[in-house]
Amino acid sequence: MNKRIEILKYVVSDYFTSGIAWLLFFIFRKKFIEYPFEITWDVATSNQKFWFGVFFIPIGWVILYGVQGLYHNVYRKSRLKEFTQVFISCIIGCLVIFFLFVLDDINNNNYTSYYKSIGFLFTVQFLLNGIFRYSITTHSARKIHNRLIGFNTLIIGDNEKAKKLYIELENAKKSAGYKILGFLNVASGRDKYILSEYTQHLGSYQEANNIIAEKNIEEVIIALESKEHEIIQNIITNLQESDVKIKIIPDLYNILTGQVKMNSILHAALIEINIGHLSSWQTFAKRIIDIVASCLVLTIGAPIYLILALLVKISSKGPILFYQERIGLRGNPFNIIKFRSMYVDAEKNGPALSKEKDSRITPVGRFLRKSRLDETPQFWNVLKGDMSMVGPRPERAFFIDQIIQKAPQYKYLHKVKPGITSWGQVKYGYAENVDEMIERLKFDLIYMENRSILVDFKILIHTVLVVIQGRGK
Numbered sequence: 001m002n003k004r005i006e007i008l009k010y011v012v013s014d015y016f017t018s019g020i021a022w023l024l025f026f027i028f029r030k031k032f033i034e035y036p037f038e039i040t041w042d043v044a045t046s047n048q049k050f051w052f053g054v055f056f057i058p059i060g061w062v063i064l065y066g067v068q069g070l071y072h073n074v075y076r077k078s079r080l081k082e083f084t085q086v087f088i089s090c091i092i093g094c095l096v097i098f099f100l101f102v103l104d105d106i107n108n109n110n111y112t113s114y115y116k117s118i119g120f121l122f123t124v125q126f127l128l129n130g131i132f133r134y135s136i137t138t139h140s141a142r143k144i145h146n147r148l149i150g151f152n153t154l155i156i157g158d159n160e161k162a163k164k165l166y167i168e169l170e171n172a173k174k175s176a177g178y179k180i181l182g183f184l185n186v187a188s189g190r191d192k193y194i195l196s197e198y199t200q201h202l203g204s205y206q207e208a209n210n211i212i213a214e215k216n217i218e219e220v221i222i223a224l225e226s227k228e229h230e231i232i233q234n235i236i237t238n239l240q241e242s243d244v245k246i247k248i249i250p251d252l253y254n255i256l257t258g259q260v261k262m263n264s265i266l267h268a269a270l271i272e273i274n275i276g277h278l279s280s281w282q283t284f285a286k287r288i289i290d291i292v293a294s295c296l297v298l299t300i301g302a303p304i305y306l307i308l309a310l311l312v313k314i315s316s317k318g319p320i321l322f323y324q325e326r327i328g329l330r331g332n333p334f335n336i337i338k339f340r341s342m343y344v345d346a347e348k349n350g351p352a353l354s355k356e357k358d359s360r361i362t363p364v365g366r367f368l369r370k371s372r373l374d375e376t377p378q379f380w381n382v383l384k385g386d387m388s389m390v391g392p393r394p395e396r397a398f399f400i401d402q403i404i405q406k407a408p409q410y411k412y413l414h415k416v417k418p419g420i421t422s423w424g425q426v427k428y429g430y431a432e433n434v435d436e437m438i439e440r441l442k443f444d445l446i447y448m449e450n451r452s453i454l455v456d457f458k459i460l461i462h463t464v465l466v467v468i469q470g471r472g473k
Contacts, residue, residue, distance in 0.1 A: 006074045009136050014065055017128035018058035025121045026050050033113045049101070057097065061129075064093050069280025070133075075144065075151070075177070077137045083130055090126040094118055150179030151245075152216050156205050156235055157223035158185045158193045161249060165223050166198050181215050184208060186224065186231060205235055212242045221270065222248040236273060240411040241331060246273040276415045276448040285453055286388065294383040301376065308339055308373060315364035318344035321377060326394035329417045334386040336394060337377040341365025351398045355432045369430075372467045378420045390456040391419025392444040399434060407438045412448055421463040423447040423455075 026049075065071065068089050070082070098118045143149045155162055162183065169178050182200035184207070185193055193201055202211050211217070220239060224232055232248065239246055247270040278286065309320045322340040325333050346360040354361060354369075361369065368374035381387040387394070392413040395403070403410045424443035431437040447455065 003074060006136075006140065007071050010065075010071055010074065010133065011062055013132040013136060014062050014070075014129055015058045017132050018061040018125065019054045021121070021124040021128050022053035022057055023050075024124050025117075026053060028120050029117060033117060053101075057101075060096075061093055061125075064089055067281050067284045072280045075140055075149070077140070079134060079137050079141070082133060082137060086130050086133060087126060090122055090129065094122045094125060097121065144177040145174040147175045147179075150175065150177045151218040153178040153180045153219045153221060154202070154208070154212065154215070154217045155180060155183040155195065155199070155221050155223055156186065156208065158183060158187065158190075158195050159223065159225070160194070161225065162223035163194050163198070165221065165249060166195060170198075178219065178221075181217070184211065186228075186235075206238075208235070208239060209241050212239075212244055217242075217244055219245045219247065222246065224248075234408065237408045237411055240275075240415055243330060247271060248273065275412055276451055278451055282453050286456065289453075289456075290382050290388050293389060294379040297376065297379045298383070305376065308368070308376075311364045312339055312341075312362075312368075315362045316343050325396065326418070327397055327400055327414065328386055328394055329414065331414045333397070334381070334394075336387075337380055339365075339368055339374045339377060341368050341374045351396060353399070353432050354430065372421075372463070375420055382420065386417070388417040388419045390421060390459050391417050392422050392447070393425055394418035395437070399437065402434045403437055403441070406434070407441055409445060410438075410441055413441075413444055416448065416451070421459060423459050426459055426462045426466065 065086075068085055070085055070089070095118075098114075098121070140149075155166065166180065166183075169176065169180065180199055182202040183193075183195045184203055184205045185201065186205050188204065195201070202215070208220070212220070222232060222235055224235075236246060250269060250271050312320050318340055320340060322338045322342075323335045324338070326336045328334045341362060342354075342358075342360045342365055343362060365374065378387060379389075382389055400410065422444055423446070424440040427443045428436070428440040431440050447459075
């Protein structure tokens, strides 16, 4: 199962069918809109818009489909949902093409020709893209249903519920793609496990992350009784260290509270845990906004940064910029950049958080922190992709270890890129100790559950107000 090749199939299909759609559209306009017109290959190839449409407009379609998430989860596609996404994308794309390249190109004032043109373009684009995409998706779906390809899956739990789930998945006429490699026990002290008769016992749930890495697990199904809330929460929290899809078996309460979303008529009903999940177009838009904003801030603010750099240099001995290792997306370390606001060797006695009246902070550093200007070099981190403008603030491993001992839920924050600002930062400000970090954590967790471009903009607006009013601490 090669995901890159599968994505390439869709990209190539979309590119060539979009080129064919434009070719048919070009012929239609010449024959039926601008008639009488003798359309020949020589006439067509001598027209610049013909070549532009055949080679470059398909690139625009591929980009649009990418933004819409049509190249995401290529092995987990719903054909009906995909048709809907293609339909909406074709409406958007055809309107853009019509207003940019077609509207002023029809040499008559008959509005019927406009409707005919956009209607024909939409029809051929949708049908060609849709039919070829349907063929690729159907071919992959058949391979999954026939168990020729699948996703390495791990079951956590060893009870009647887990047994019934395993039997249901394995005996299904059409496979849902779960390739169960084994199970992990939760209850200890047993000599024999129920699922041992059906699949391999790989160890205890405490070893989940190591086994996931060793076996290349893609999906984890938690098969426990719903009353075991604390154990389920602990398992889900620990699994945040691994990049896997997490699903749980629903009970009646989950169903009545609307947590169970039906994706397939035939397959087992499972709840997928999506904490901090953004839709594909929002993920794309968030990254584009980060790049554009970072370029503008770093470029326009250059004169101010030169003045700040000079003030930092004059205020105390040491470098202008301060680099410190922080923990980012999926627990990967990176070096955060700031304007230095403390005296050199401020942490000679070990890592320590700053306080409101901290003698380690220079006079210029106090101003920088109050105005949050010390954070501006982090736009370089954003441009590089280590951070985003909005996201939970990254911390050092030294403090994360202490936080996790008291609040293991902190691991959820590593599911997303850290940010220059966050809701926790706006609501709470800088934390002076681990307990305050934990207090601020609840705001970041709420943000994770409600992530969207709109929420990010609201946080940015409040951050700007904090900077202007100098309310940072």
